[in-house]
Amino acid sequence: xxxxxxxxxxxxxxxxxxxxxxxxxxxxxxxxxxxxxxxxxxxxxxxxxxxxxxxxxxxxxxxxxxxxxxxxxxxxxxxxxxxxxxxxxxxxxxxxxxxxxxxxxxxxxxxxxxxxxxxxxxxxxxxxxxxxxxxxxxxxxxxxxxxxxxxxxxxxxxxxxxxxxxxxxxxxxxxxxxxxxxxxxxxxxxxxxxxxxxxxxxxxxxxxxxxxxxxxxxxxxxxxxxxxxxxxxxxxxxxxxxxxxxxxxxxxxxxxxxxxxxxxxxxxxxxxxxxxxxxxxxxxxxxxxxxxxxxxxxxxxxxxxxxxxxxxxxxxxxxxxxxxxxxxxxxxxxxxxxxxxxxxxxxxxxxxxxxxxxxxx
Amino acid sequence: xxxxxxxxxxxxxxxxxxxxxxxxxxxxxxxxxxxxxxxxxxxxxxxxxxxxxxxxxxxxxxxxxxxxxxxxxxxxxxxxxxxxxxxxxxxxxxxxxxxxxxxxxxxxxxxxxxxx
Numbered sequence: 027x028x029x030x031x032x033x034x035x036x037x038x039x040x041x042x043x044x045x046x047x048x049x050x051x052x053x054x055x056x057x058x059x060x061x062x063x064x065x066x067x068x069x070x071x072x073x074x075x076x077x078x079x080x081x082x083x084x085x086x087x088x089x090x091x092x093x094x095x096x097x098x099x100x101x102x103x104x105x106x107x108x109x110x111x112x113x114x115x116x117x118x119x120x121x122x123x124x125x126x127x128x129x130x131x132x133x134x135x136x137x138x139x140x141x142x143x144x145x146x147x148x149x150x151x152x153x154x155x156x157x158x159x160x161x162x163x164x165x166x167x168x169x170x171x172x173x174x175x176x177x178x179x180x181x182x183x184x185x186x187x188x189x190x191x192x193x194x195x196x197x198x199x200x201x202x203x204x205x206x207x208x209x210x211x212x213x214x215x216x217x218x219x220x221x222x223x224x225x226x227x228x229x230x231x232x233x234x235x236x237x238x239x240x241x242x243x244x245x246x247x248x249x250x251x252x253x254x255x256x257x258x259x260x261x262x263x264x265x266x267x268x269x270x271x272x273x274x275x276x277x278x279x280x281x282x283x284x285x286x287x288x289x290x291x292x293x294x295x296x297x298x299x300x301x302x303x304x305x306x307x308x309x310x311x312x313x314x315x316x317x318x319x320x321x322x323x324x325x326x327x328x329x330x331x332x333x334x335x336x337x338x339x340x341x342x343x344x345x346x347x348x349x350x351x352x353x354x355x356x357x358x359x360x361x362x363x364x365x366x367x368x369x370x371x372x373x374x375x376x377x378x379x380x381x382x383x384x385x386x387x
Numbered sequence: 388x389x390x391x392x393x394x395x396x397x398x399x400x401x402x403x404x405x406x407x408x409x410x411x412x413x414x415x416x417x418x419x420x421x422x423x424x425x426x427x428x429x430x431x432x433x434x435x436x437x438x439x440x441x442x443x444x445x446x447x448x449x450x451x452x453x454x455x456x457x458x459x460x461x462x463x464x465x466x467x468x469x470x471x472x473x474x475x476x477x478x479x480x481x482x483x484x485x486x487x488x489x490x491x492x493x494x495x496x497x498x499x500x501x502x503x
Contacts, residue, residue, distance in 0.1 A: 053391060060392065061399040068403070111407065114415040119424030120436075131404050138400035142392075152396065155389050160463050182426035183437045194445050197452040204459035211466040276427055281411045285404060356502035359448065363500045367455070371488065374462075375477075382474045 028327050031149030060152060064142055068292065073103045075291040078337075079344055086348040110287075113280030118181055121277065125179030130278075130285040132172030137289040137296065139165040144299040145219050145308050147328035158219040159207050162300065163200070166255070169293070170196045173257070173264065176286070177274030188273035191355060192257060192264030198362045199254040199261075205370035206248040209377045210304045213237045213386065223308040229315035232307040236387045240377040245305040247366055247373075249343065252297035254362075257290060259347035263355060298339035299332075306335045444502055451494060458487055 041052045077092075077100065084091030092099030117126060142152040143162050155161055170193055177189020211217055213233055214225040226232050234241050254261035265273030275286040302308060309328030313320045353361070380386050426433050461483070469476040494500055 057391060057395040061395050061402070064396060064399050065403060111411055112414050112416075113411065114417055115408065115411050116423055118426050120426070131401055134404050135397055135400045138403065139396055142396045153389055153392055155393075163459075178438070180426065181437050183428060183433075185426075186437045186439075186441075190441050190445050194448050197456075198448060201452060201455045201459060204456070205462075208459065208462050208466045211463065212469045215467060215470040217463065217467060271427065271429065280415060281407045284407070359502050360500070363448075363451070364495070368491065371484065371491075375484065378469055378477050378480070381469050382472075382477050 028147070029149045030147045030328075034149070064138060064152065068138060068141060068288075071295055072288045072291050073107070075295055075340065076103045076106070076287075078340070079291070082341065082344045083348050086345070107284070110280055110284040115280045115282055118277050121181045122179040125175045126277075129172050129176035129179060130282060132168055132175065133289045134172075134285055136165055136167075136169030136172060137292045139168070140296045140300075141292055143219060144296065144332075145223055145303055146332055147309050150329070151219060154218060154220050156216075156218045159211060159217045159222070159304070163204050163207065166293075166296075167197075167200060169289070170200075173274055176278070180274070180277035182277050184270045185274050185276050188264050188266075188270045188276075192274060194355075195261060195263055195358060196255055196257070198359060199251040199366075202247055202362060202366040202370045203251040203255055205367070205374055206244045206251065207304065209237070209240060209244040209370075209374060212374075212377050212381055213241060219303065222304060223310055226307040227310040227313075229313040229320065230387055231313070232310065233305045237377065237380065238387065240373045240380060241305065243369070243373050244377070245301065247370055248301050248305065249297075249339070251362075251366060252301065253343055253346065254358075256293035256297050258294060259343060260350040260353050261358060262347075262352060263358060266352060294340060294343060295336065298343060299336045301339055302332065302335035306339075308332050308335070447499055451499065454490065455487075458483075 038052065038056070041047050041055060042049065047055075080099075080102070081091045092102035095101040095105050117123065140162050143158060143165075145151040145154075153161075173196070174189045174193045177185040177187075177192070180186075210222065210233055213236060214222045216222060216225065226236070230236070234245050237244075253259045257264045265275070267273075270276075272283075275283050278286065309332045311320075311323040311326060311328075311331055313323060426437070462480070465476070465480055472479070
């Protein structure tokens with residue numbers, strides 16, 4: 027298995043020993059590089075996801091999607107981003123200027139923050155705290171604040187209604203999202219992202235297989251709750267375009283709208299990435315206990331596994347989005363509080379029983 | 388080390404927003420029109436403020452969320468040590484979960500989980 031920490035250690039040694047820089051400059055250069063890396067990866071993945079969504083939705087509706095800009099329309103998203111950049115940014119006169127201005131920052135902090143927790147490969151993760159999973163849920167809930175303040179600060183009746191809806195939906199589904207992650211923590215015994223994946227390497231060790239029934243239920247509930255948390259799919263009550271024009275970002279023009287657009291797609295990626303890291307083994311290859319097959323699988327680099335699993339889940343979530351009609355708000359809250367939450371409490375006890383009595387693989 | 392990286396990531400996020408704002412301000416066009424400052428309400432002139440009292444149901448669900456989210460926070464440290472404790476872990480969390488399920492059942496019975 028290729029370990030990426032060789033590269034980072036080599037680079038660190040290059041700066042501090044070979045070039046003999048003082049530790050302050052070493053850390054500064056590394057931090058700037060990591061910042062640039064995060065920005066590039068963020069932008070690239072957003073562009074890929076937006077293009078993918080447009081194509082996938084087109085094929086689900088028997089259309090061909092964007093075809094004009096470049097071959098198969100691959101430059102369409104670049105053109106869109108450029109168009110957004112050259113639009114004028116203006117605000118509503120009677121809006122709450124402070125809240126209106128800080129809302130995009132909060133949304134971006136939540137989405138970039140959770141994004142940098144994802145493990146790409148062995149030894150290739152930007153943030154790897156020992157309370158990793160817990161911190162991810164903490165940072166992702168800043169996003170609710172951003173969405174709510176955007177709608178409330180706009181002083182637009184549609185935006186306020188949308189902000190209230192989005193807030194109640196996101197905080198509700200956060201509960202079962204947390205319970206799903208707790209099931210994974212019980213099974214692996216650690217909250218550190220790399221530790222969780224380390225526990226899933228080996229034959230039949232992916233969490234959905236290792237934890238069998240409770241883990242599979244937790245995985246499915248995680249995808250449902252995550253979809254609601256990202257304000258997508260059948261749960262897009264916050265921006266129900268047929269009732270609320272565009273919801274909480276109605277009053278944002280140009281790039282101001284662009285942040286919400288980017289953050290929505292990145293949240294989709296983060297949810298799929300977390301699901302694949304926590305339940306499907308992240309960069310851990312598929313091992314079945316047969317030496318030849320396992321060696322063949324181990325040759326495939328970890329990031330290929332990670333991206334393969336993540337994009338499969340992204341595709342499933344897009345499929346869900348373009349298949350199911352939007353839920354009504356009472357049904358949405360009923361689904362969370364009367365079905366998913368009690369179900370997850372039962373699954374929590376079931377997982378504990380499995381781990382306590384050694385019934386896991 | 389990770390704390391430094393965490394700050395770096397936060398600064399990156401703020402930088403991304405600031406940079407694209409500045410670019411848009413520099414290359415974007417500008418026009419002046421009194422109607423542009425109005426909130427968009429599908430072309431109908433706006434009347435009154437939007438900051439009105441909202442449905443009580445939102446408040447109720449926010450309270451419920453507080454209760455259950457705090458519970459999730461308490462479960463995390465326990466979840467890490469389940470493997471070491473074995474069956475004892477189930478006993479130690481049992482009382483906590485029973486009280487919690489009673490809370491949920493009470494809210495359910497009182498109709499707090501209904502959207503009215």
